Amino acid sequence: MSLSLPPSSLSRRSALLGALGVGVGAMVPILSATDAHAYSTTVTANYPVLREGSSGVAVRIVQGITRAAVDGQFGPGTKSAVITFQRNRGLVADGIVGAATWGALLNTVRSGDNNNIVRGVQARLYITVDGAFGPATYSAVVSYQRNNGLTADGIVGPNTWARMVGASSGSTGSTGPVGTSPRKLYTNGRLPSSALASVGFGVWRLSTYCVNDFKAMNAAFKATFGTNLPISSGSSSAYRTYDEQVYFWNLYLSGQGNLAARPGTSNHGWGLAVDIGVAPYGSTKYNWLNANAGRWGFNDDVSGEPWHWAYQR
Numbered sequence: 001m002s003l004s005l006p007p008s009s010l011s012r013r014s015a016l017l018g019a020l021g022v023g024v025g026a027m028v029p030i031l032s033a034t035d036a037h038a039y040s041t042t043v044t045a046n047y048p049v050l051r052e053g054s055s056g057v058a059v060r061i062v063q064g065i066t067r068a069a070v071d072g073q074f075g076p077g078t079k080s081a082v083i084t085f086q087r088n089r090g091l092v093a094d095g096i097v098g099a100a101t102w103g104a105l106l107n108t109v110r111s112g113d114n115n116n117i118v119r120g121v122q123a124r125l126y127i128t129v130d131g132a133f134g135p136a137t138y139s140a141v142v143s144y145q146r147n148n149g150l151t152a153d154g155i156v157g158p159n160t161w162a163r164m165v166g167a168s169s170g171s172t173g174s175t176g177p178v179g180t181s182p183r184k185l186y187t188n189g190r191l192p193s194s195a196l197a198s199v200g201f202g203v204w205r206l207s208t209y210c211v212n213d214f215k216a217m218n219a220a221f222k223a224t225f226g227t228n229l230p231i232s233s234g235s236s237s238a239y240r241t242y243d244e245q246v247y248f249w250n251l252y253l254s255g256q257g258n259l260a261a262r263p264g265t266s267n268h269g270w271g272l273a274v275d276i277g278v279a280p281y282g283s284t285k286y287n288w289l290n291a292n293a294g295r296w297g298f299n300d301d302v303s304g305e306p307w308h309w310a311y312q313r
């Protein structure tokens with residue numbers, strides 16, 4: 001039996017194949033003509049970099065568009081789908097979704113469109129993923145736009161995409177340091193509570209000089225991995241009082257603790273360092289920090305301590 005139907009008769013063809021017991025999904029091309037347009041890397045420069053190990057809503061978008069299973073976890077199946085996509089587009093086929101791949105993945109979509117990019121919207125909004133931008137998708141997009149202070153026009157363009165992927169705001173989202181460095185104002189380990197601020201979660205505090213940059217870094221991390229930065233347990237993993245420094249110094253001297261700074265000299269005592277559980281070197285989360293933390297002024301400045309990140313502005 002011949003199936004020489006024109007491409008426009010997709011629904012009829014689908015019904016026919018369905019009646020024949022043939023998988024309908026397989027008939028939808030991996031790349032449709034309307035996928036061909038794309039955004040420049042100027043648009044996607046602040047989008048989160050996703051790779052195997054990443055999780056969260058931005059991963060769902062990638063999975064919807066590349067037709068990987070949609071579960072928000074960037075596993076081997078998603079990586080394989082991304083590599084296939086990159087090969088088809090002539091991109092570096094590394095399985096990592098950076099600015100260039102985001103640009104190739106996305107385009108503006110609206111009512112009446114039917115393609116893989118619409119699948120990304122639907123996966124992100126947790127509605128039926130079928131690629132058809134009909135009334136249900138329009139309604140979900142308008143709701144999302146209203147809830148996020150965006151123009152509620154039902155069109156998914158650069159502004160809506162930026163919010164959906166969790167792009168950092170501004171060039172890097174960095175505020176730069178705020179006020180005067182605590183090194184110039186206070187004694188190490190003896191910062192007044194007015195000079196300290198919560199990192200935004202947990203028990204940890206940092207200097208007000210750097211805490212906004214830390215929060216921006218955490219927001220970008222969360223957009224990529226779906227969780228806050230895994231600061232090491234114990235309140236002294238960020239700001240560390242003088243007495244706490246003495247405690248760690250004594251542990252170090254007795255051979256029971258990690259290398260510790262001489263009391264009164266630790267970056268932690270200025271509220272300018274934070275220990276983050278991303279060890280060992282080469283782990284997915286370490287690599288993300290290593291590639292990105294400098295955008296917010298943080299660097300791992302102690303050799304052999306992949307968890308120690310200090311503010312250097």
Ligand SMILES: [Zn+2]
Pocket residue numbers: 268273274275307308309
């Ligand atoms: Zn440390």
